[in-house]
């Protein structure tokens with residue numbers, strides 16, 4: 190199945206389990222970051238990202254920068270917002286608070302539109318908010334990793350384009366890119382930021398993003414210089430364009446080893462139709478959610494239409510405590526994550542189901558995890574009411 | 575010698591050749607960034623950095639963040655300087671211009687003290703500058719990778735502490751940590767920022783730094799919030815302290831694979847006395863510099879006291895062009911770097927000699943490189959005058 194030594198299966202909402210070939214590409218011998226072989230590898234990687242995001246518009250711009258998902262927030266806040274700009278942050282949990290904090294760091298004014306835990310702001314409220322004030326950007330967490338809530342991007346973007354056409358539509362896709370359908374061009378998105386370690390299936394260490402030509406123009410029209418140095422479009426834009434054109438240039442040293450791993454994971458992902466990948470994630474997610482319901486448990490995301498396909502956030506029975514259940518699951522060879530939403534962190538657990546654990550039919554990770562959960566709960570004295 | 579496939583030997587001033595064991599540690603199976611095994615690995619890595627920087631003062635604070643050397647500038651400029659603060663940047667080449675640019679991004683006023691190419695600002699000038707204005711920080715590039723100039727830190731820091739004791743002494747050690755002597759405590763340094771891919775011998779992708787208790791206090795006494803989100807001490811300080819105390823916590827996902835590689839490279843480095851490591855780098859550097867002189871060639875750093883021990887920047891003979899010589903050296907299996915200092919980039923090449931190419935006695939990288947340089951020059955028609 191895997192040449193990796195026996196180890197507990199990592200089923201948290203990122204980092205995820207990695208394919209052997211991806212891990213091994215990181216042992217690539219050292220290359221110059223400006224030498225022709227690596228420049229070609231990096232250039233191909235950037236071009237493959239266009240396919241992953243389903244964009245053929247040549248004005249779209251991919252970025253891959255050493256960092257993590259969080260750095261994507263800095264990219265947005267330091268380059269697309271200017272001090273004093275208003276930004277509307279749709280809040281579905283933990284990550285919107287942090288993104289708002291990031292905007293404030295760079296001087297933008299973040300207004301949060303909050304929904305009850307397990308839900309998401311509804312289109313009519315969003316429409317109302319957009320009509321009340323002129324927002325430079327709207328941000329949405331595609332999958333909120335703290336609640337397992339999935340936001341609907343297509344209708345949202347249509348709404349924004351209709352009601353407030355100058356507002357840029359920015360997606361936090363850290364927990365969605367690679368497992369949820371995203372049609373960058375068709376849905377008229379302006380920015381999707383993500384990270385390597387989740388559904389893309391490449392070890393942590395990379396901030397990965399795609400911005401529209403309109404977003405790049407917004408950057409170019411800034412009246413003030415970008416608010417960050419390391420996360421500056423001014424510094425990175427020419428570098429990304431050069432790598433993709435297979436020309437050497439330098440701002441800060443990229444990681445050849447991580448880029449090789451990303452090249453391998455993207456090659457694997459793109460070797461099959463993306464629609465198939467998303468359908469597989471959806472089918473596996475349905476199976477998990479059915480098992481959870483059969484166990485008599487509830488999810489944070491109560492409406493099935495709001496449920497993510499790459500993770501499930503599950504309320505624990507009142508009598509079962511996460512600090513006892515999770516170590517018992519670990520003994521059974523499965524790692525789940527605890528709760529993250531501040532208000533209810535102790536009351537739920539999170540099961541990540543992205544990448545090879547889902548798509549590699551030679552793996553039995555998901556079945557073992559469901560089994561472990563069933564046994565773990567019954568060993569904790571839980572019986573379905 | 576190495577289980578890596580046959581490949582041209584990378585002898586640029588970073589990235590460098592990597593040891594097999596370091597590369598293989600990156601294939602580690604996936605772990606949770608907040609699980610006990612990885613928390614222990616990261617914690618040990620941070621503690622080992624204290625040894626590498628030769629600091630035993632418990633108030634010193636190591637940071638390891640996904641990024642690169644450049645991110646270290648943001649750490650300094652966004653956390654230790656406040657908008658309007660004056661900063662004195664000692665200029666020995668390319669990297670001081672960028673560091674100054676980074677300070678300006680975050681609103682600090684950078685004054686550059688420049689030296690002729692191949693030299694460094696002298697102590698009396700620095701003393702004069704420090705007496706003229708109150709500087710919050712002074713920065714020095716320990717080894718300027720664009721010129722091969724080594725700065726003397728001990729006497730510099732003594733001067734700053736004598737003349738302007740409130741000024742923080744900040745070292746850009748991207749091209750020196752791991753190959754040049756640095757005594758963080760004894761020399762009373764306040765910050766040394768570096769990257770993984772040079773003399774530390776770990777693949778690119780990590781910003782690595784050490785700050786003094788005094789620097790942390792300066793941060794804590796800020797009147798304005800830090801200027802960066804991803805590079806904020808506010809966000810990272812508790813995380814680094816928790817990891818080192820073997821406690822799980824989260825701000826942004828670190829890279830378990832890269833941290834494993836760093837853990838391996840630091841373990842290797844610390845398995846021998848540091849003084850021996852520095853002496854080996856010095857001896858090899860002397861041998862290379864003698865070979866260069868024997869060839870009748872000059873270095874950018876004309877004064878032997880100013881010559882770095884991990885790289886050599888070599889003026890080409892007038893008749894030899896880098897765009898012809900470097901590809902010929904590649905054919906001979908050796909990769910050198912071209913010039914980087916804007917004013918004279920075409921006139922010189924750079925030979926990096928750090929890490930396993932120098933310390934692993936089973937490797938013949940350096941001898942082959944010297945031989946290739948001799949042959950390449952003679953094939954280009956050059957004869958010593």
Ligand SMILES: Cc1ncc(COP(=O)(O)O)c(C=O)c1O
Nearest residue numbers: 257258259284334363384826827
């Ligand atoms: C939705 C979302 N946004 C942003 C982040 C931050 O990414 P990282 O931890 O890679 O910095 C995460 C991480 O889990 C996330 O799930």
Ligand SMILES: Cc1ncc(COP(=O)(O)O)c(C=O)c1O
Nearest residue numbers: 441442642643644669719748769
């Ligand atoms: C002296 C010096 N400072 C800073 C940097 C920037 O580091 P990085 O390229 O890893 O971002 C370099 C890179 O070569 C360097 O040599």
